[in-house]
Amino acid sequence: MAQTNSSPPSDFIRDIIEEHLRTNKYQGRVAARFPPEPNGYLHIGHAKSVCLNFGIAAQYGGTCNLRMDDTDPSGESLEYVESIINDVRWLGFDWEDRLYYASDYYEQLYRYAVQLIKEGKAYVCSLSADEIRDYRGTLSDLGKESPYRNRPVEENLDMFERMRTGEFEEGSHVLRAKIDMASPNITMRDPVIYRIKKEPHYRTGNKWCIYPMYDFAHCLSDSIERITHSICTLEFENNRPLYDWFLDALKVECHPQQIEFARLNLSYTILSKRRLIELVEKGYVIGWGDPRMPTVAGMRRRGYPPEAIRNFCARIGVAKNENLIDMALLEHCVREDLNERALRVMGVLRPLRVVIDNYPEELVEEFECPNHPQNPGKGSRKVPFSRTLYIEQEDFLENPPKKFYRLAPGREVRLRYGYFIKCVSVVKDPKTGHVVEVHCTYDPETRSGFAPDGRKVDATIHWVSANHSIPAEVRLYDRLFQVIDPTSEGNDFTKHLNPKSLEILASCCVEPSLASAAPGSQFQFERVGYFCVDPFDSSDKALVFNRTVTLRDTWTKISEKEKR
Ligand code: ATP
Ligand code: MG
Numbered sequence: 001m002a003q004t005n006s007s008p009p010s011d012f013i014r015d016i017i018e019e020h021l022r023t024n025k026y027q028g029r030v031a032a033r034f035p036p037e038p039n040g041y042l043h044i045g046h047a048k049s050v051c052l053n054f055g056i057a058a059q060y061g062g063t064c065n066l067r068m069d070d071t072d073p074s075g076e077s078l079e080y081v082e083s084i085i086n087d088v089r090w091l092g093f094d095w096e097d098r099l100y101y102a103s104d105y106y107e108q109l110y111r112y113a114v115q116l117i118k119e120g121k122a123y124v125c126s127l128s129a130d131e132i133r134d135y136r137g138t139l140s141d142l143g144k145e146s147p148y149r150n151r152p153v154e155e156n157l158d159m160f161e162r163m164r165t166g167e168f169e170e171g172s173h174v175l176r177a178k179i180d181m182a183s184p185n186i187t188m189r190d191p192v193i194y195r196i197k198k199e200p201h202y203r204t205g206n207k208w209c210i211y212p213m214y215d216f217a218h219c220l221s222d223s224i225e226r227i228t229h230s231i232c233t234l235e236f237e238n239n240r241p242l243y244d245w246f247l248d249a250l251k252v253e254c255h256p257q258q259i260e261f262a263r264l265n266l267s268y269t270i271l272s273k274r275r276l277i278e279l280v281e282k283g284y285v286i287g288w289g290d291p292r293m294p295t296v297a298g299m300r301r302r303g304y305p306p307e308a309i310r311n312f313c314a315r316i317g318v319a320k321n322e323n324l325i326d327m328a329l330l331e332h333c334v335r336e337d338l339n340e341r342a343l344r345v346m347g348v349l350r351p352l353r354v355v356i357d358n359y360p361e362e363l364v365e366e367f368e369c370p371n372h373p374q375n376p377g378k379g380s381r382k383v384p385f386s387r388t389l390y391i392e393q394e395d396f397l398e399n400p401p402k403k404f405y406r407l408a409p410g411r412e413v414r415l416r417y418g419y420f421i422k423c424v425s426v427v428k429d430p431k432t433g434h435v436v437e438v439h440c441t442y443d444p445e446t447r448s449g450f451a452p453d454g455r456k457v458d459a460t461i462h463w464v465s466a467n468h469s470i471p472a473e474v475r476l477y478d479r480l481f482q483v484i485d486p487t488s489e490g491n492d493f494t495k496h497l498n499p500k501s502l503e504i505l506a507s508c509c510v511e512p513s514l515a516s517a518a519p520g521s522q523f524q525f526e527r528v529g530y531f532c533v534d535p536f537d538s539s540d541k542a543l544v545f546n547r548t549v550t551l552r553d554t555w556t557k558i559s560e561k562e563k564r
Contacts, residue, residue, distance in 0.1 A: 008059055011318045013052070013259050017060060017229060020257070026228040030062030033100075033227050034088065035069045035218065038080035038202075040273035041288040041295045042087045044309070044330070045264040051313035052261070053231055054093040065225055066095040070103045071217040073201040081202075083288070087296035092306050102221045103203045109212045110164070112220055112250050113175055113194055117156045121249050122193065123149055124159040125176045132174070135181075136189050143181035143189040163196055166209045170196045177216075179245060187238050188245070191215060219243035223252045230256040233263040234322065261318040268327045268479045268555075269294040270486055270493060284497060285480070291546050292480040292501050302477060303522050303532030303548030308337035327479065328556050334549050338522060338530045343371040343378060346416065346462045347510035347525040347545070349474055351390035353437045353466065356421060359387040364465075369417045381513045385418055388466040390509045391438075392528075395461040398426060398435055405458035407438065414460040416526060420446040462526045469509035472543040474531065476503040479555065514543065522548065 020026055032053040036046060057064035066088055070076050085099070102109075116122035125148045127135065137143035151159075160175055162168065175194035183189055193216040198209045219242075222230045230243075240258045247255045264271060271294060279285050279293070288295050291302035299309065312333040316325050346369075365385045372378035391407065400408040407413050412422040419442040427437035445452050478501050486493040510525075517523070519535040523545075531545040538544040 009055070009314060009317065012320060013229075013231060013261060013318055014056065014059070016257070016259055017056065020228070021060065025257075029226075029228050030057060030060040031065075031226055031228045032057045032062060032231060033065040033067050033222065033225060035067045035102075035221070036084050037069045037072070037214075038077065038084060039072070039075040040080060040277055041083045041293075041297050043271050043273070043276065043294045043296065044266060044299065044312075045271040045294075047091060047296055047309050048264045048313045048316070048318075049231070049233070050088055050091055050093060051310055052318055054095075055314075056229070056231075062228075063098065064093070064095060065098040065100055065227070067100040067221060067225065068102065069214065069218055069221065070101055070201070070203065071212050071214055073197060073199040073211065077202050083297060087300075090300060090306055091296065092310060098225075100221075100225060101203060102217050103201060105217070105221055105224055106204060106208055106212070108224060109217055109220055110210075112246075113160065113212070113216075114157065115250060116177065116193075117153060117160060117175075119249070120153060120178065122156070122175055122177050123151050124156050124163070124173050125149070125190075125192075126173050129171060132192070136186060137181070139184075139186065143183075143186075145181050146176070146190065149178060149190070160194070163194070163210050164208070166198070168196055170198055172196065175210075177242075177245070177249075179242075185238055185241055187215075187242050191242060215239055215242055216246060219246055219256070219258075220250070220252070222256045223247055223254050226254040227256045228254075230258040232258060232260055234260045234320070235263075236260055260320075262320060262322045264316065265322065265324045266294065266327055266330065267324055267484045268481050268486075270481070272487075275487070275493060278494075282494070284494060291475070291477050294480075301535060302546055303338075303520075303530065304334050305337050305341065305522070308334040311337065324485070328553050331549050331553060335530065335551070338524065338548065340375075342522045342524040342530055344369075344373065344526050345511055345514060345523045346383065346464055347472065347474070347508060347514070347523075347528065347531070348390045348392050348462065348464050348469070349476075349505050349508045349525075349528060350393040351464075351507065351509050352393045352396055352435070354389045354391050354421070354440055354463070355437060356387050356389070356440050356442045357424065358441045361387055363387070364468075367417050383417065383511050383513065384465045384468040385415075386465045386467055389415075389463045390466055390469060391461055391463050395459075396423070396435065396438055406461055407440075407459075412443075412455075412457050414446070414449060414457045416460050416462045417449065418447070418463070419443060420451060420457055462528070464509050464511050466509070468512050470512055470515055470543060472508045472510045472514070472545055474505045474508045474545045474547065475534070476505065476547045477501065478503075508545075510543065510545075515540070517543070524551075527551070 034053045054064045125146045135144045174192045176190045179188045181189045194210050197211050237260045289297035312330050366382040368380050369383045370380045396407045421440040421442045425439045426435045429436050480501050481496045482498040483496045486496040517533045522532045529550045530548040534544040
C-alpha cells in the first residue's frame with residue numbers, strides 16, 4: 001500500500017475520524033471511497049482525493065472503495081472508466097474487490113424514491129425546467145411552491161412509474177423531494193431527484209429512461225456501501241443538509257458523515273474537467289494523456305513517478321480553506337524523486353561536432369561511467385570515446401562573454417568522465433558564418449579527469465561519441481499556461497496557453513547504452529534535465545524522449561524577475 005511519509009499525517013479530517021473511533025460512532029469502522037464521475041480523465045486534484053481516501057483507509061485499518069458515480073448518461077463512457085481504474089492503480093492504490101458503480105444501484109435508488117413518495121416526501125412536478133428555476137427563488141427571495149406539490153401519493157406513484165416506462169417526454173415531469181421552499185439553503189428548496197432522459201447509458205443501455213440526480217444518488221450510494229466517512233470538496237458543503245435529509249427520511253441503516261476539504265488549485269494550470277475537455281476537443285493538446293496536461297495520464301507519460309505525486313499530495317495536506325499551490329512544488333517533488341531514482345546518462349540535444357585532432361583516427365576507448373555518482377550501488381556502464389564527438393551547441397562560444405567558462409577558442413575544459421580538451425580552431429559555414437565544427441586537442445595525461453601538473457579547468461561538459469551515439473527525438477515540455485491563474489480574466493483561458501509548451505528537437509544524439517531503454521524508463525541527461533522514454537511513440541528504431549522536468553526551477557526565477 002502506498003505510503004510515502006514515515007510519520008502518519010494528521011489533519012482536521014483525521015481528527016474527526018479519530019474522534020469517531022474514540023466514541024465508537026461507527027463501531028470502529030473506517031470505510032472511505034473515491035467516487036469519480038466517469039466523464040473525464042483524473043487530474044492531479046483527483047489524485048489529492050485518491051491519496052486522502054485511500055491513505056485514511058490504510059492508516060486506520062479500514063477500506064476504500066472505488067466507485068464510479070455514473071448517474072448521468074451524457075458524457076460518461078467506458079473509456080473514462082478504464083482510464084480511472086488504470087490511473088488509481090498506477091498511483092499505487094488497491095480497492096481489492098470493491099469496484100462499484102452507482103448505476104448498479106439504480107433499482108435500489110428507484111425503490112428509495114418510491115419510499116419517499118409513499119411517505120409524502122416526494123412528488124412528481126410537471127413544471128418546465130425554466131419554471132422550476134423561477135419558482136426556486138434566490139438567496140434574497142424565498143421560493144414559491146409548485147402547484148403540483150400536493151399531488152396525491154397514489155397519483156405520484158402512478159406517474160413516477162409511467163416516467164420509468166417511458167410514457168412521457170423528456171422535461172415534461174420530474175420527481176422532486178418535498179422539503180422546504182422557504183429554506184435559506186437553496187439546495188433544500190424541493191430539489192429534483194429524478195429526471196427523464198431518453199439517452200442510453202454506457203452500462204445500462206436502454207434499460208432506464210429516468211436517471212437519479214447526483215445529489216440523490218451520491219449520498220445513498222455511500223450509504224448502500226456502508227461508507228462511514230464521505231469525504232468531498234468544499235463546494236458540497238451546502239449539499240450536506242440535503243444528504244442528511246435523504247438519509248434521515250429513508251431511515252437508512254448506515255448514515256455516513258460527510259466531511260468537506262478544500263480542493264487542490266495549482267498554479268499555471270487548470271483543474272476543471274469541463275475546461276480540460278475543451279483543451280482536448282479543440283485540439284490545443286494531443287488528448288487527455290498529453291504530457292502537458294495536469295491529468296494523471298499526462299503526468300505518467302511525461303515521466304512523473306507516482307511516488308512523487310503521492311509525496312506532493314502528502315506535503316500539501318488537507319485544509320478547510322481554499323488556496324493556490326505553486327506548480328514549482330509539484331516539480332520540486334518530481335525532481336527530488338528522480339534525483340534518487342533516475343540513472344545518469346549523456347545526451348546532446350543540439351549537437352555541435354568536435355574533432356580531436358591529436359586523437360588517433362581508429363582508436364575507440366571505453367570509459368566506465370557511474371550510473372549514479374551519489375549511489376555506487378546503481379552500478380556503471382561503458383561509454384565509448386573516439387576522435388569525433390558531439391557536444392551541446394550552447395557549451396561553445398566563439399566570442400565568450402566574461403562569465404562564460406565553457407569551451408571557446410584557446411580555452412580548455414573537461415569532458416565528463418574523460419579528458420581535458422582545448423579548442424584550437426573552428427570551421428564555419430561559408431554561407432551563414434555559423435561555427436559548424438570545433439577542432440580541439442586532448443591531453444592524454446588527463447584521462448582520470450585531472451591534470452598531473454595540477455592545472456585546473458573551469459567547466460566540465462557532456463558529450464557523446466559521434467560514431468557511436470544514437471539519434472533520438474527529444475520533446476521539451478514546459479508549462480501549459482504562461483500565467484499563474486489562467487481562469488482569472490473571464491472565460492477565455494486559452495489565450496494564456498504557453499506557445500512554447502512543446503518544442504520538438506528531432507536531431508539529438510544520445511549515448512549507445514540507451515538503445516535498449518525500456519518505454520517509460522527515466523534518466524537524467526547529465527547537466528540537461530530529467531527525461532523518460534515516451535511509452536507510445538518510442539521504438540528501438542526511433543527513440544523518443546520526453547523532458548519530464550528541468551534540473552532546476554527556471555520559472556520561479558522568471559516570475560521573480562518580473563516582480564522586480
Ligand atoms: P471537476 O470539477 O474537475 O469536473 P469533479 O469534482 O466534478 O471535478 P468528480 O469525478 O466528481 O469530478 O471527482 C471525484 C472526486 O474527486 C470527488 O470526491 C471530488 O470532490 C474530488 N476532486 C475533484 N477535483 C478535485 C480537486 N481539484 N482537489 C481535490 N479533490 C478533487
Ligand atoms: Mg463532481
